[in-house]
Amino acid sequence: MAMNPMEQFEVKPIIFHDPLFSIAGHPIYFTNQALFMLIAVAVATLFLTATVSKGRLVPTRGQSMAELSYEFVANMINSTMGSDGLKFFPLIFTIFIFVLFQNFLGLIPWTFTSTSQIAITFTLASFVILTMVVTGFMTQGLGFLKLFVPSAPWYLLILLVPIEVISFLTRPISLSVRLFANMLAGHTLLAVFASFVVLLGAAGGILSVFAVAPFLLIVAIFALEMLVAALQAYVFAILTCIYLNEAIHHANH
């Protein structure tokens, strides 16, 4: 019986035991994570295309949800970046939907939560920061470096510029660890309480009755985790908006 709550985060090959191929000497396996990442993408695709395929004037429930998610992201971009930020809409929409569906898919038992892997979240976060830097230099040229120079007397800048640089460099870390740690902690907690249920239930006698307590806790934590799943997708997307906003508009701070 699997009692290790960390076991659920194990990335392991499925179906094919041998690597599919190698990239620069690194073997690429078809893993449980790959399967559920692709499932999440497939579900998201279905959710956002099949529901609107008929394009009803009075939307069905599914179409309404697809439209709501679309307008939610559009409003998020409008409020943080202004209307000229809408050129990033496909990117931010993809990030939001990607993280949201990975988070929610992971809540179903026996699935794999890709966003509980630091490799995934850090790659995503690095991609966001890289996009920000490239866009920043493309739209503002070297003026983008003013991001590190707040308006302050020169003697304060000696102190402030290194702080700004460090805070910039920690962005991919904070962005990725926030999502990773939230998902990891929530799923670990669920697994720990689930193991309590199993242990108490297996103990027999009066102890089995107490198995109800951790079970009720699981229900409560699961509800909380649904909130966290949506909230972390939102946080990731809105931070992306805020960072990209600094790239296309002069930072005034």
Place this chain on the structure above:
Amino acid sequence: MSEPAVTHTGTEAQHSAGFPPFKTESFPSQIFWLVVAFVALFIVLWRFAGPRIAGVIGQRKGQIAGDIAAADKHKADAEAALAAYEKALATARAKAHAEAEAGRKVLEAEAEKAKAAADAEAREATAAADVQIAAKRAEAATHVTKAAQDAAAEIVNRLIGVSVTPDEAAAAVKAVGA
């Protein structure tokens, strides 16, 4: 659960050891599949789902705006029709009023004329009657004078036996009557 972890050796020993998210040997596979999944979703949303949803939302907004514009136009038309109706009503009312007034004036004039005619007729009749009365009165007066003369002549004849001519009696009556 019997599958080995993503490791270069794939042994069970390495499987159970360490914190799974920090096992770097799984990173190449993770990043590879992340790129595949993310790019696939990006293309779907960028090329198909996004424009489709935007199209549906835009279509609805256009339809609603069009419907509102049509409704506004109908409202304006209805208001114009109402204004035209009220104007026509006011005109008709004014015309009717004027006609009634004219009719009333004509009737009044006719009544006036009829009254005047009746008055004139009445006056004429009165005048004629007056003349007749005067004539009758004169006639009566002559009758009275004649009777007085006759009576005077008769009285004189009876009293004194003198025969009086009508002319003398008339003179005498006249002298007394005057």
